[in-house]
Amino acid sequence: MGIFQMTKTVLRNIAGGPATRQYPAVPARTSPLTRGHVVFDPSTCRSCNICSRKCPCEAIRIDKEEKIWEIDRMRCIACGDCVESCPFGSVTMEQDYFPPVMEHAVERYTITYVKPEKPAKKPVEEDTGA
Numbered sequence: 001m002g003i004f005q006m007t008k009t010v011l012r013n014i015a016g017g018p019a020t021r022q023y024p025a026v027p028a029r030t031s032p033l034t035r036g037h038v039v040f041d042p043s044t045c046r047s048c049n050i051c052s053r054k055c056p057c058e059a060i061r062i063d064k065e066e067k068i069w070e071i072d073r074m075r076c077i078a079c080g081d082c083v084e085s086c087p088f089g090s091v092t093m094e095q096d097y098f099p100p101v102m103e104h105a106v107e108r109y110t111i112t113y114v115k116p117e118k119p120a121k122k123p124v125e126e127d128t129g130a
């Protein structure tokens, strides 16, 4: 890098201020693709356990007996696998970031197990013998 180019870069950085933000004191920037934090809707969850199996960080734990769905915010890396895998749309992603946590922050929800409806049976076609 030539001296001229380096001087230009230094001056640009001085004039432009820091490239980083003092988050969380200063709100983080978001874009339409930002994956902020996982939101769970217990009313639609059917405790199928798919989100828990898909989570690469073991952040989600489901106890069917106790009807508990819980997420450890410290483990969650906001990868979105649980959101994509939930067949009932019970897990969604909101763009704002969850406040930073310094220790395991387990959020616990009580779920109402709703048995999935069976698909309607097809009417049996009568054998006309033709």
Ligand code: SF4
Binding pocket: 044, 045, 046, 047, 048, 049, 050, 051, 052, 062, 085, 086, 087, 088, 089, 090, 091
């Ligand atoms: S959140 Fe979705 S994937 Fe996870 S147990 Fe409930 S219904 Fe199944």
Ligand code: SF4
Binding pocket: 038, 054, 055, 056, 057, 058, 059, 060, 071, 075, 076, 077, 078, 079, 080, 081, 082, 083
């Ligand atoms: S966003 Fe990723 S890491 Fe977080 S709970 Fe869902 S699957 Fe696990």
